[in-house]
Amino acid sequence: TxxxxxxxxxxxxxxxxxxxxxxxxxxxxxxxxxxxxxxxxGVLFLLVAW
Numbered sequence: 001t002x003x004x005x006x007x008x009x010x011x012x013x014x015x016x017x018x019x020x021x022x023x024x025x026x027x028x029x030x031x032x033x034x035x036x037x038x039x040x041x042g043v044l045f046l047l048v049a050w
Contacts, residue, residue: 031038
């Protein structure tokens, strides 16, 4: 029963990691899609902060 419980916990963790990975992939896709705008704002922010 202990091994069954631990495997269930591991499955839950892996599913959580899978969701996080999917979220990160979509976030990276959005960032790569809007990267010119983000780079422009990043340079602007660096110039203002500098």
